[in-house]
Amino acid sequence: MPVDVAPSERQITGQRAYRDGLAAEDAVADHYASLGFPVLARRWRDQGGEIDIVCQGDGELLFVEVKKADRFDWAAERLSFAQLERIALAAEEYIGTVAPDPLTPMRIDLAKVDARGRIEIEQGLTLY
Secondary structure, three states, rough: HHHHHHHHHHHHHEEEEEEEHHHHHHHHHHHHHHOOOEEEEEEOOOOOOEEEEEOOOOEEEEEEEEEOOOHHHHHOOOOOOOHHHHHHHHHHHHHHHHHOOOOOOOOEEEEEOOOOOOOEEEEOOOOO
């Protein structure tokens, strides 16, 4: 006989965060598309990591990491150096395997989404 087990508070919080993250990614993808940057991939994954959004920019590929938090500065704090390094490696893998030209210029952006759903973009993140 199956036993009904209510989800724990932690599971509920995790599910809410997951849904909020997906909604933030949807909003950011729509934002880039509205600027004329078609979305080529969502949640693209390779051995090194995951890229939330890949867009076609003005002669370059844009790799976008989306972070959601109550405030923009808190969202920015959620991107660690190690994570940025994994995103850069995944972007290189994407260009090497998916892009038609392995010398395609690229840019990594951080899209911050606050509690009100506003979006702020930091363009051209670098490792150093």
